[in-house]
Amino acid sequence: MVGFELDENGDVLIKNNQIQMINGDNLLRQTVKSVIGTNKGEWFLNKDEGITFENIRGKYIDEDIIKDEIEQGLSQIDETFSITEFSYEINDKNRKLSISFSAVNDDGTVIEGENTYD
Numbered sequence: 752m753v754g755f756e757l758d759e760n761g762d763v764l765i766k767n768n769q770i771q772m773i774n775g776d777n778l779l780r781q782t783v784k785s786v787i788g789t790n791k792g793e794w795f796l797n798k799d800e801g802i803t804f805e806n807i808r809g810k811y812i813d814e815d816i817i818k819d820e821i822e823q824g825l826s827q828i829d830e831t832f833s834i835t836e837f838s839y840e841i842n843d844k845n846r847k848l849s850i851s852f853s854a855v856n857d858d859g860t861v862i863e864g865e866n867t868y869d
């Protein structure tokens with residue numbers, strides 16, 4: 752499968768007046784980043800895409816809740832993804848949550864991801 756390559760702001764990347772394309776593992780990583788960085792209901796073209804930020808940014812969250820929400824996002828890409836490594840850090844002063852993970856699917860594809868939520 753082939754898709755549009757996105758820049759760090761999520762905009763379609765254009766170089767030399769050409770839309771840049773992406774495929775393979777790079778497309779998979781980009782898709783994971785997009786899904787876990789989208790608040791469910793936020794994208795008007797697909798209200799079901801993304802994760803529910805409210806579930807991971809509340810006062811009484813724990814590792815299992817955060818991990819479950821990330822796995823739910825990964826399942827939108829491939830239902831067989833399961834997290835093999837997971838870590839998170841909550842910065843109470845700045846009210847930010849940072850996550851990092853590795854996941855593998857049934858065909859052995861390993862994906863790593865990270866994100867920070869305000």
